[in-house]
Amino acid sequence: MAYFFQLLFAGIAQGCVYALIGLGFSIIFKASEVINFAQGELLLVGTYIVSAGVFEWHLPFFLALGLGIVVTVIISLLFERFILRRMIGRPVFSILMMTIGLDIVLRTSVIIYWGSNPVPAASPFAITSGFNLGGVLFGANDLWTIGTTIVLCAALYYFLHYTKYGLSMRATALDQEAALAVGINIRSVYALAWGIAAFIATLGGVFLAIDSFAIDPTFGGVALIAFPAIILGGIDSVSGAVVGGIVIGVTQVLTAGYESHVTNIVGAGIHEITPYIIMILVLLIRPYGLFGTRKVERI
Amino acid sequence: MRTSAAGEKWRAISQPPRLLGNTSRWLTLGIGLILAILFFTIASEDWFTIVNYTMIAAIAALALNVLSGYTGQISLGLSFFMAIGAYTAALLGGPQPTSSLDPQGFGLSVLIWLPAAGIVAALVGALIGPTALRLKGFYLGIVTLALVFIGQYLFRNLSSITGGPQGRTFPAPAFGDFSFDQQNNLFGIAVTSGQQYFLLILPILALAALFVGNVMRSRAGRAFRAVRDHEVGAAIMGVNLFEAKMGAFILSSFLAGIAGALFASYTSYITPTYWDLTLSIQFVAAIIVGGIASIWGSLLGAAFVFGLPQVIDHFSLLPASNSGVGLNSGNLNALIYGALIVVFLLFEPGGVLGLVQRCQALIRSLNRHEREGGEPAEIIDLSYNAGVPINIEDAAPVKGDSE
Numbered sequence: 256m257a258y259f260f261q262l263l264f265a266g267i268a269q270g271c272v273y274a275l276i277g278l279g280f281s282i283i284f285k286a287s288e289v290i291n292f293a294q295g296e297l298l299l300v301g302t303y304i305v306s307a308g309v310f311e312w313h314l315p316f317f318l319a320l321g322l323g324i325v326v327t328v329i330i331s332l333l334f335e336r337f338i339l340r341r342m343i344g345r346p347v348f349s350i351l352m353m354t355i356g357l358d359i360v361l362r363t364s365v366i367i368y369w370g371s372n373p374v375p376a377a378s379p380f381a382i383t384s385g386f387n388l389g390g391v392l393f394g395a396n397d398l399w400t401i402g403t404t405i406v407l408c409a410a411l412y413y414f415l416h417y418t419k420y421g422l423s424m425r426a427t428a429l430d431q432e433a434a435l436a437v438g439i440n441i442r443s444v445y446a447l448a449w450g451i452a453a454f455i456a457t458l459g460g461v462f463l464a465i466d467s468f469a470i471d472p473t474f475g476g477v478a479l480i481a482f483p484a485i486i487l488g489g490i491d492s493v494s495g496a497v498v499g500g501i502v503i504g505v506t507q508v509l510t511a512g513y514e515s516h517v518t519n520i521v522g523a524g525i526h527e528i529t530p531y532i533i534m535i536l537v538l539l540i541r542p543y544g545l546f547g548t549r550k551v552e553r554i
Numbered sequence: 555m556r557t558s559a560a561g562e563k564w565r566a567i568s569q570p571p572r573l574l575g576n577t578s579r580w581l582t583l584g585i586g587l588i589l590a591i592l593f594f595t596i597a598s599e600d601w602f603t604i605v606n607y608t609m610i611a612a613i614a615a616l617a618l619n620v621l622s623g624y625t626g627q628i629s630l631g632l633s634f635f636m637a638i639g640a641y642t643a644a645l646l647g648g649p650q651p652t653s654s655l656d657p658q659g660f661g662l663s664v665l666i667w668l669p670a671a672g673i674v675a676a677l678v679g680a681l682i683g684p685t686a687l688r689l690k691g692f693y694l695g696i697v698t699l700a701l702v703f704i705g706q707y708l709f710r711n712l713s714s715i716t717g718g719p720q721g722r723t724f725p726a727p728a729f730g731d732f733s734f735d736q737q738n739n740l741f742g743i744a745v746t747s748g749q750q751y752f753l754l755i756l757p758i759l760a761l762a763a764l765f766v767g768n769v770m771r772s773r774a775g776r777a778f779r780a781v782r783d784h785e786v787g788a789a790i791m792g793v794n795l796f797e798a799k800m801g802a803f804i805l806s807s808f809l810a811g812i813a814g815a816l817f818a819s820y821t822s823y824i825t826p827t828y829w830d831l832t833l834s835i836q837f838v839a840a841i842i843v844g845g846i847a848s849i850w851g852s853l854l855g856a857a858f859v860f861g862l863p864q865v866i867d868h869f870s871l872l873p874a875s876n877s878g879v880g881l882n883s884g885n886l887n888a889l890i891y892g893a894l895i896v897v898f899l900l901f902e903p904g905g906v907l908g909l910v911q912r913c914q915a916l917i918r919s920l921n922r923h924e925r926e927g928g929e930p931a932e933i934i935d936l937s938y939n940a941g942v943p944i945n946i947e948d949a950a951p952v953k954g955d956s957e
Contacts, residue, residue, distance in 0.1 A: 290692045341900060347691045348628050349899050352842055355835055356899070359892030367885050479703075479831070482696050522711030531700035535685070538697060542689055 257390030262512040263505060268397035270504020271404035272466070275459030276481035277488070277496035278411065279452035284490050285428040286448035289339065290347075292354040294456055295478025296361035301327040301457030302376070302464045302474065303365055309377035316379040324457045330361070331453035332446055340445070358475070366472045373471040376464035400462040407455065408497055415493065420447055428491070480507075483534035489544030498546070503530045590756065594749060600868055602748025608861035609755045610817045613762050615840045615852040617809035622838070623847035624770055625802035626782025628691065630834045631698030632810050634705040637829035638678050639671035639811025640724065640818035645715050646670055647725035647819075657717040664727035668815055675811025676804045683803040687796070690785075702831050709826035721825030724818040727754060735822065751820055758816070762809055767849045769805070778802050779847070836860070839891045843898050845907030854906045858894070863887035 276294060283291045301323040308319025334357055342350050380395050387393070415421040423439040424447065435441060463477060464470045484503040488495025511526035537545065593605070614636060621629050647667035648659025686697050709716045716722060726735035726747075734750045745753075769775050777798040780788035789795050818824050836859055844855020866887070902908045 290695075338896060338900065345899075345903075346626075348622065348626065349842075349903065351628065351692055351695060352838060352895055353899050355838070356892045356895035359835075359888055359895070363885050363888040363892060367889075479699065482699065486693065486696055522707070524707055524710065528700075528704050528707045531703050535697060535700060538689060538693065539685060542693065 258512070260389075260391045262508050264391060264393065264397065266505030266508035267501055268394075268400045268504070269466075269508050270484075270501035271400045272459050272463045272477075272500075273481045273484040273504050274404055274497040274500030275407065275455050275462070276478050277485040277500045278407070278493065279455045279459070280481065280485045281490060281493050281496045282411075282448050282455070283452045285493070286424050287339075287445050288347075289350050290354070290490070291452065292351060292478075293334075293357040293361060294452065294481075295475030296358045296365075297327045297331060297453050298456040298460035298463075298478060299365055299470075299472065299475035300330065300361055301453070302460035302470050303369055303374065305457070305461055306374050306377045306464070306470060307369070310375060316377055319377060320457070320461060323461070324454050327453040327457050328450045331449045335446055335449040340442070362472055362475060369472075371472050373469040375469050376467070377461070378465045396462065396465045400466075403458060403462065404497070407458070408493075411451075411493060420444070424448065480530050483530035486534050486544055487537050489546040492544070492546040495544060495546035499544075503533065506530070506533060594752060599746055599748045602746070602752055604861060604864045604868065606748060606751045606755055606820060607817075607864065608857050609752075609759045610813055610820065611837075611840065611860035612853045612856035613755075613759055613816070614810055614813035615837055615844065615856045616762055616766050616849070617806045617813060618837045619841050619847060619849075619852045620766055620769075620778075620809065621802050621806035623841055623851070624775065624782065625778040625799065627687070627799060627802065628695035629698045629806070630695055630831065630838065631701040632806075632837050633829040633831070633833035634698075634701045635675045635679060635807045635810035636814030636817065636833070637705055637709060637826075638807075639675040639814035640824065640829075641709070641715055642674040642811065643667045643671040643815035643818060644722060644724045648723070649725070657722040658714050659725070664725075664729070667725065668727070668812065671815030672808040672812040675814070676808035679804045679807025680800070683800050684796075687799045687803060699831065699834075702829070702834060705829060706826060709829065716826055719825065719827075721823060723823050724821065726819055726822065734819075755816060755820075758812065762812070763849050763853070766805075766809075774798070774801055782847075836891070839895050841905075843891070843894050843905055845905030846903070848905075848907050851905050851907040858906065859891050 276298065279294050279297075280291060283289055283294075304323040304326050305316075305319045308314040308322050309316055312319075314322070338353060338357075339350065342353060378396070380399075413421075415425055420443075423434065424444050426434040426437070426439055427441055427444045431441060434444075460470075460474070464474070480503070481500065484499040485496050486499070487502060488497070488499030506529050507526050510529045514521070514523075514525050517525075593601075597605070614632060617635075618629065618632050621627050645658055646660050646662045647664060648657065648661070650659055650661050651657065682701070686694060686701075689697055710719050712718075726733050728734065732738050734754070735747055737744055737746050738750065739745075740750075770778070777788065777793045778801070780791065780793050781795060781798045781802075785795060788798070814829075840855035840859040841852060842855070843858050844853065845851020863884075898905055902912075904911065
């Protein structure tokens with residue numbers, strides 16, 4: 256039973272990382288209806304900078320973290336300002352491909368600068384620290400991840416519901432033209448959404464990196480697993496991203512923990528595709544996710 | 555009485571489009587044939603490798619253009635369907651296993667395994683289609699992305715067909731002793747393996763391009779584009795959305811299966827990791843860079859994204875691809891096509907083809923200005939708008955305008 260709870264705990268922590276990445280997707284989608292395929296690569300760049308800051312440039316961890324966040328936020332703002340803003344009104348497919356273009360450029364730049372060998376992950380505490388309770392090890396990193404996710408979600412909730420900018424962001428998501436008409440500066444809303452997404456991406460990336468001790472250029476692919484999480488929750492729903500992330504994280508870790516019993520039947524590595532299978536099943540029943548809003552088509 | 559260029563243009567349009575209807579088309583075909591023969595006789599084996607791979611990529615780019623370009627359904631799952639085709643070919647055409655560890659193979663002829671590769675991929679497409687096509691926009695994109703990952707898992711585990719993570723060999727087309735993987739005598743002339751594949755792939759590519767081009771001029775093709783431009787609008791005009799989307803999905807899967815089988819056969823040994831998301835994205839990049847919803851765009855895009863890097867490699871302009879730090883050909887290639895996607899979408903959504911057409915239109919308008927002292931803009935310029943070009947041949951001719 257301790258094994259089960261250990262997996263459950265690990266799954267929740269894993270799910271929180273997916274939720275952090277998913278929040279980045281949701282925020283951008285909510286503001287501008289753009290799916291940002293480059294989210295994973297923003298995370299990659301941020302994590303590499305934090306790692307390089309600590310191990311190459313010998314900065315204190317939190318300074319490196321700040322540097323990583325600043326750089327990714329700047330990349331993200333520049334991309335939004337000079338590239339995506341010119342694409343407003345173009346087909347979804349084109350905008351989606353733009354972000355894939357950014358994704359490729361960012362990943363290749365990381366490979367050109369740092370090579371494709373793994374680099375160690377930076378961490379503010381000893382990676383193995385934590386405490387043991389009834390046979391279940393509560394790792395410091397997992398606790399930090401869960402704690403940060405809770406704090407960030409609360410902050411986002413407060414921001415979206417009680418601050419001027421948060422409210423204008425929600426208004427923009429609801430109806431762009433109406434938002435313009437009441438004097439909301441849509442440009443700054445878009446910029447804000449991209450900035451927040453990049454900030455969250457770097458945080459999520461750092462936690463995920465600590466979990467796996469090292470990072471390499473394929474690290475950004477984790478965002479592809481966050482896709483099922485946001486789809487499950489409904490892409491335009493912030494709470495959906497969190498619920499979806501945790502569901503996906505827990506199922507994935509549980510499958511990974513128990514799959515050795517069924518390897519003969521289903522083959523190795525089934526946990527890699529469980530998120531996708533769950534996503535397809537959910538979409539079959541609810542094409543707009545569990546918490547997403549159904550769109551009404553107009554001519 | 556209308557003797558202007560516009561009048562001639564309309565007269566041409568009011569007749570059904572023909573493959574070889576006029577002199578300029580005969581001329582193009584003739585020049586194309588002469589170039590192909592010239593290439594065939596003087597090119598080295600390295601160049602055959604580059605051109606053959608590019609032509610195979612062009613078939614797959616056509617497949618994606620049918621689904622994403624013409625019908626507007628976002629798909630990142632092309633590599634999955636290519637893999638289905640490739641493994642069908644391997645299963646049907648591969649050598650019979652000599653030990654229990656070898657992957658299965660039935661040793662059938664290329665005349666069976668090549669069409670079967672397309673048909674099985676199309677069948678799989680028909681099975682998945684009804685589920686996937688319920689979804690719209692990026693939801694479909696993400697489900698097809700899931701397909702790639704599920705495919706990777708299946709191919710890793712179905713080792714009796716795919717050889718498992720170690721991969722397997724794929725059959726070369728063979729007619730009796732005449733096998734494409736070795737040098738043969740064709741009517742007394744020695745032809746290399748690359749030349750034989752060239753002779754096989756070029757007609758298939760031509761047929762595929764011709765077929766897709768003609769389908770897109772038909773009722774079905776117009777339905778595809780109506781679905782892309784406005785789904786609800788198309789449905790109101792009487793287009794059966796399900797039929798149109800399924801038609802595009804199945805045609806696309808069929809072509810992808812053929813391309814996959816050809817690619818696997820030409821490469822001869824592939825591990826399942828080859829059929830990954832990067833491959834799909836490269837094809838999406840190809841149709842964007844080349845030109846969305848266009849036959850020539852597919853060919854140009856394949857040449858840009860798949861041919862150009864090999865040419866750069868061939869002339870060793872940069873250090874060969876490896877995992878080292880710094881700029882090498884692999885990295886440069888990725889950087890270029892990532893940046894090209896962004897640049898083309900921003901400035902020329904019609905792709906390389908759009909650029910070509912823009913130049914043609916510019917030259918034409920310059921000529922016209924010189925000849926006739928500047929005529930007001932006419933209707934033919936519509937097809938050279940920025941954005942996805944409107945195909946003038948689709949526009950219904952205005953009655954009486956040809957007189």
